[in-house]
Amino acid sequence: MNIGIVCYPTFGGSGVVATELGKALAKQGHNVHFISYQQPARLDFFSENLFYHEVMISKYPLFDFPPYETALTSKLVDVVQFEKLDLLHVHYAIPHASAAVLAKHILRQKGINIPVITTLHGTDITLVGKDKTFEPVVTYSINESDIITTVSQSLKADTYTNFEIFKDIEVVPNFIDFDRFNKMKKDHFRMAIAPFGEPILAHTSNFRKVKRVDDVMHIFERILKKTPAKLLMIGDGPERAPAEQLSRELKICDHVRFLGKQEAIEEILSVCDLFLLTSENESFGLAALEAMACEVAVISSNAGGIPEVNINGVTGFLSDVGDVDSMSANALKLLGDQEMLKEFKRNALIQAKKFDIKNILPQYIALYEKALGLQKVQGA
Ligand code: GMT
Secondary structure (H helix, E strand, C coil), rough: CCCECCCCCCHHHHHHHHHHHHHHHHHHHCCEEEEEECCHHHHHCCCCEEEEEECCCCCCCCCCCCCCHHHHHHHHHHHHHHCCCCCCECCHHHHHHHHHHHHHHHHHHHCCCCCCCEEEECCHHHHHHCCCCCCCHHHHHHHHCEEEECCHHHHHHEEEHHHHCCCCEEEEECEEECCCCCCCCCCCHHHHHCCCCEEEEEECCCCCCCCCCCHHHHHHHHHHHCCCCEECCCCCCCCHHHHHHHHHCCHHHEEEEECCCCHHHHHCCCCCCCCECCCCCCCCHHHHHHHHHHCEEEEEEECCCHHHHHCCCCCCCCCCCCHHHHHHHHHHHHHHHHHHHHHHHHHHHHHCCCHHHHHHHHHHHHHHHHHHHHHHHHCC
């Protein structure tokens, strides 16, 4: 198949999922064309059937707000025609779904039928998308997509709650590539971080408000009062500086390392014991899945789709959003019982295997085939 993938090129979850999906499809022999405003972060190598088309935006002085969506739509029309794409798979509703739907309508006038598969990732539904500045366009573009997918059952339910959607939604969860994410032997690294054998905790995110990183600080403060430990904060975003400041105020900063964005995250996760995910909203929690694949148990909130990934009492523990007392008590329970911790780590790996890319990729391919089949019927 000739597949067009539209995504954000940054390290955000939706961009990572889109890029890894494209790479896996290319490995199976499909031609994959990425369309975005920048080369996707994880697309940093050559492959004969991977292509990148950059959306250029005119800097005309009249534009206080350069019209990216219009430029993206025009690019889609161009790439679909020139590269003879079979379908467009867009990740994150705003503005990718509406641009794709408009491109589809334009192409229809030119006698070309292009199916649009829209994957909803999270904040496009639970936060930004439902705001009335975007809602009518998001609703329209979801309903006009040929296939709609969400990354969890929870996000599917939220989509029906927040928008008037009259089509079926398929759930295709996030996935993990075990060729990359697995527990590696990194004893020297563990020694450097925790020289006295202290347990190592980690949090990974884009440090946005929705992640509640201040809760991570409060949980760790409570843990440190009872037992020595180290905390690695991985990623970057607007809440990073306030979190660093809070770690000083709570007098835990000597035991917390803010590592910023990291490429080889699997190497860091390989030396960790517990992963903390405190989000207010989380449609799936790819960061937790990556940790689990590296045999790390998870202490998390029970928001959104997290319970579909982290199983309470099996792979970790779940608490209500903001309940830092419960989360720190759960962490201490695991850290205080080495046998239980070992078992939870083993369970985390078993659970992560359910989301092996080898199981999830065929689900997307089946949906592409369904979309192409549908298209033939409509075109007939
Ligand atoms: O919040 C992020 O990490 C970024 C965001 C995105 O859309 O780029 O991630 C969302 O999509 C990921 C991939 O499907 C999910 O694993 C995350 O749970 C989801 N984030 C939220 O719902 C807050």
